[in-house]
Amino acid sequence: MKRLGLISAAAMFASGAAMADELSVVCSAEQDWCDLMVAAFEAENPDIDVLMVRKSTGETLAQVRAEAGNPKIDVWWGGTGDPHLIAAEEGLSQSSDVDTSELLGWAQNMAQISDGRTVGIYAGALGIAYNADILSEKGIAPPECWGDLEDPRFVGEIQVANPNSSGTAYTELATFVQLFGEDEAMTKLAAVGQNVNSYTKSGSAPSKAAARGETGVSIGFMHDMVKLASQGFPLKIVAPCEGTGYEVGAVSIIEGARNFEGAKKWVEFSLRADIQSRAPEVGAFQVPSNSNAQVAPESPDLASIKLIDYDFATYGSSETRERLLARWDAEVGDPNPEQ
Numbered sequence: 001m002k003r004l005g006l007i008s009a010a011a012m013f014a015s016g017a018a019m020a021d022e023l024s025v026v027c028s029a030e031q032d033w034c035d036l037m038v039a040a041f042e043a044e045n046p047d048i049d050v051l052m053v054r055k056s057t058g059e060t061l062a063q064v065r066a067e068a069g070n071p072k073i074d075v076w077w078g079g080t081g082d083p084h085l086i087a088a089e090e091g092l093s094q095s096s097d098v099d100t101s102e103l104l105g106w107a108q109n110m111a112q113i114s115d116g117r118t119v120g121i122y123a124g125a126l127g128i129a130y131n132a133d134i135l136s137e138k139g140i141a142p143p144e145c146w147g148d149l150e151d152p153r154f155v156g157e158i159q160v161a162n163p164n165s166s167g168t169a170y171t172e173l174a175t176f177v178q179l180f181g182e183d184e185a186m187t188k189l190a191a192v193g194q195n196v197n198s199y200t201k202s203g204s205a206p207s208k209a210a211a212r213g214e215t216g217v218s219i220g221f222m223h224d225m226v227k228l229a230s231q232g233f234p235l236k237i238v239a240p241c242e243g244t245g246y247e248v249g250a251v252s253i254i255e256g257a258r259n260f261e262g263a264k265k266w267v268e269f270s271l272r273a274d275i276q277s278r279a280p281e282v283g284a285f286q287v288p289s290n291s292n293a294q295v296a297p298e299s300p301d302l303a304s305i306k307l308i309d310y311d312f313a314t315y316g317s318s319e320t321r322e323r324l325l326a327r328w329d330a331e332v333g334d335p336n337p338e339q
Contacts, residue, residue: 021047021048021049021262022048022049022050022051022259022262023048023049023050023051023074023075023259023262023263023266024051024052024072024073024074024075024258024259025038025050025051025052025053025073025074025075025076025077025266026052026053026054026055026060026063026073026075026076026077027052027053027054027055027077027078028054028055028056028057028060028076028077028078028079028080028167028249029054029077029078029079029249029284030204030224030282030283030284031054032282032283032284033078033279033282033284034052034054034077034078035052035282036278036279036281036282037077037270037275038050038052040269040275040278041265041266041269044269045262045265048259048262048265056079056165056166056167056201056202056203057079057080057082057083057084057166057167057170058083058163058164058165058166058167058170059165059201060073060076060079060083061083061086061087064076064087064092064093064254065090065092068092068255069256070256071254071255071256071257071258073254073257074253074254074257074258074259074260074262074263074266075251075252075253075254075257075262075263075266075267076093076251076252076253076254077121077251077266077270078121078249078250078251079167079249079250080167080168080170080171080203080247080248080249080250081110081118081120081247081248081249081250081312081316082167082170082171082174082247082312082315082316082321083167083170083316083321084110084114084118084250084251084252084316085110085113085114085118085250085312085313085316085317086316086317086318086321087117087118087252087254088113088114088115088117088118088252089114089316089317089318090318091255092254092255093114093117093118093252093253093254093255094117094253094254094255094256094257094260095115095116095117095253096116096117096119096251096252096253096263096264096267096268097116097264098116098119098264098267098268098271099268100119100271102271102273102290102291102292103119103120103271103289103290103291104120104123104289104290104291106120106123106248106289107119107120107121107123107248107289108120109248109312110248110250110312113312113313113316117252117253118250118251118252119250119251119252119267119271119289120248120249120250120289121249121250121251121270121271121276121288121289122248122249122276122279122284122286122287122288122289123246123247123248123249123286123287123289123302124221124222124223124224124246124247124249124286124287124300125221125222125239125244125245125246125300125302125305125307126168126171126172126175126219126220126221126222126244126245126246126247127219127220127221127222127225127237127238127239127240127244127300128143128146128149128217128218128219128237128238128240129207129210129211129217129218129219129220129225129228129235129236129237129238130142130143130210130216130217130218130235130236130238131210131211131213131215131216131217131233131234131235131236132234132235132236133213133234134157134213134215134216135157135216135217138216140153140154140157140216141153142236142238143217143238143240144238144240144241145240145241145242146176146179146188146192146240146241146242146244147188147242149192149195149217149219150188150191150192150194150195151195152195154195154216154217155194155195156195156197157195157197157215157216157217158192158195158196158197158215158216158217158218158219159196159197159198159199159200159205159206159209159210159214159215159217159218159219160172160192160196160199160200160206160218160219160220161199161200161201161202161203161205161206161219161220162199162200162201162334163324163325163328164325164328164329165201165202166200166201166202166203167203167247168203168204168220168221168247169199169203169219170321170324170325171221171245171246171247172219172245173185173189173324173325173328174245174310174315174324175244175245175308175310176188176189177315177324178245178308178310178311178315179242179243179308182324182327186327186328186331186332187331189328189331189332190331190332193332193333197215198215198336199334199336203220203221203224204220204221204224206218206219206220207220207224207225207228207235208228210235211228211229211231211233211234211235212233221247221286222237222239222300222305223284223285223286223287223299223300225237226285226298226299226300227283227284227285230283230285230298231283237300239305239306241306242306243306243307243308244305244306244307244308245307245308245310246302246307246310248289248312249286251266251267251270251271253267271289271290272290273288273290273291273292273293273294274293276288276289276290276293277293277294279296280296280298280299285298285299285300286299287299287300287302
């Protein structure tokens with residue numbers, strides 16, 4: 001029995017040593033970009049084995065909350081910044097203490113709001129996409145504004161994500177509130193909802209469906225739409241006339257991370273100009289946060305888009321998010337939520 005105990009202890013020690021070389025990453029960007037990041041990181045850090053899974057920001061925030069005090073995640077990379085800020089506010093992430101001096105102002109702002117617990121890695125504007133072939137065949141005039149999506153001509157033609165699971169859709173919800181005021185925003189979203197054929201779990205899914213001809217119109221981030229249009233799909237992109245919100249994608253180290261040093265290396269790696277410049281290799285056309293990174297010519301020109309002064313501090317707070325989601329569930333709602 002004593003010998004077995006020694007063997008068991010030795011095995012546990014060996015297992016613990018191995019775990020120190022493993023880095024658990026949740027990626028909330030597109031799968032091919034996640035894969036590129038893992039391959040590039042492991043090539044530079046052959047002593048670290050990255051265990052990566054892709055999840056939406058809403059799913060990841062729920063997991064981080066559920067695992068508070070005993071996290072299975074070391075670092076959370078990608079996805080809209082609002083849930084990252086909520087995790088920071090709730091003490092679920094920790095400061096990475098990295099140098100942000102090369103980053104653009106909106107990326108540094110994320111670090112300042114969160115006391116260094118999350119940092120901006122890219123930006124992207126919210127927009128509308130439509131399948132030009134479908135709308136032409138059906139004789140439907142394309143949308144130009146958010147308000148157009150309330151029109152009965154789009155009945156059954158719109159697809160958008162559910163803000164409970166999707167950071168993209170939460171950005172849409174917060175954008176409507178900031179544009180129109182909370183009460184009118186819910187009224188408008190409910191009216192748009194009358195034309196929605198499906199609420200998806202993932203924020204990029206609606207534009208993929210529009211590209212494939214499964215729906216006429218989608219709401220999402222313009223960089224995802226650009227990627228699909230560049231592949232030859234008949235997708236046209238609209239910057240809504242009233243103005244639109246935007247995301248700052250972020251990276252966070254989880255509080256209590258088992259491999260903090262590995263997680264910090266990942267954060268530093270993800271903020272480098274040369275690494276951010278590789279995103280277009282996999283069709284990721286977000287605007288990079290490093291001021292020295294190359295911006296792909298296909299990337300939406302944020303300076304030419306009517307962007308609102310998005311209030312990340314307010315809409316990245318737990319109280320605001322919970323209140324808005326509760327109102328959305330009650331006043332807009334998804335009649336067939338994905339399980």
